[in-house]
Amino acid sequence: MAKLQVAIDLLTTEAALELASKVAPYVDIIELGTPLIKAEGLKVVTAMKNAHPEKLVFADMKTADTGALEAEIAFKAGADLVTVMGTVDDATIKGAVEAAKKYGKQVVVDTIGVKDRVKRAKEVTAFGVAFVELHAGLDEQALPGYSVETLINEGREAQVPFSVAGGVNLNTIKDVVAAGATVAVAGGAIYGAEDPAEAAKALKEAIEA
Structure with a gap:
């Protein structure tokens, strides 16, 4: 069954934790968006993992260089998953995957800016990434x-x-879900809803149906 991932594109740790507390019962993966990590630093990753140790915490690093180093920094902070951009050199992705193996974590490749997403998805999957995020920013x-x-x-x-x-x-x-996605990522559909918990619950029920 596909997992539900909430993408938290808020800008403070407090707001992110407040949202996560509402939607955690219905989501499998809690993603901390790039603007949030840039605004708050990796302390937000640590805070989220401490608050929800049973959930997968996804640090949307959008790494473009020094793949092993940036992945390791995020994993040490508590991330279970990190993103590397699909447009970068293969070595960057492979470096992040090696770091993930060291820590028992996983890498996701983000396809923003990739011209042929299908071709690139096949290429990077061979490197051992967890899954490829087909992503329109x-x-x-x-x-x-x-x-x-x-x-x-x-x-x-x-x-x-x-x-x-x-x-x-x-x-x-x-x-x-019908297309066979491993994960469905919802951002604004959850955090922009009048009742984020109800929105997350409805999405989860739609997946299960």
Whole structure:
């Protein structure tokens, strides 16, 4: 069954912990967004793991260089998963994977900016990453004509472990799951909801259905 990942794109540790406390019963992975980590540092990763040791904590580092070093820093802070950009040199991804093996953790490759996501997903999976995040960033989502269905179709075509991030909500999550996604990533659909807990619960129920 696909896991539900909440992407927390808030800017303070306090706000992130408050949101996580509401949605934790319904999510499998708690992602700390890049802006949050840049604003608060890796102390937010440690705080989240201490608060929710039973959950997978995902540090969205978006590493572009020194893969082993940045991954190790995040793992030491308590992260279970870290991201490396799919556009970088293979050596960066392989270095992060080696660090993950050392700590018993995992690496996810983020495909923002990758022109051929299907091809790259197949390439990086061979390096031993946990899954590939087929990801349209907020800027791309704002462009005319954007549809999450593009990511869903790419995941179906790639035939590798993948997540979908960029427009996952109650209307699209069933298609994400049907395509075979390992993880469905919901950000604004949860933290932007009037009742984040109810939103997360509804998404989880849709996955289970």
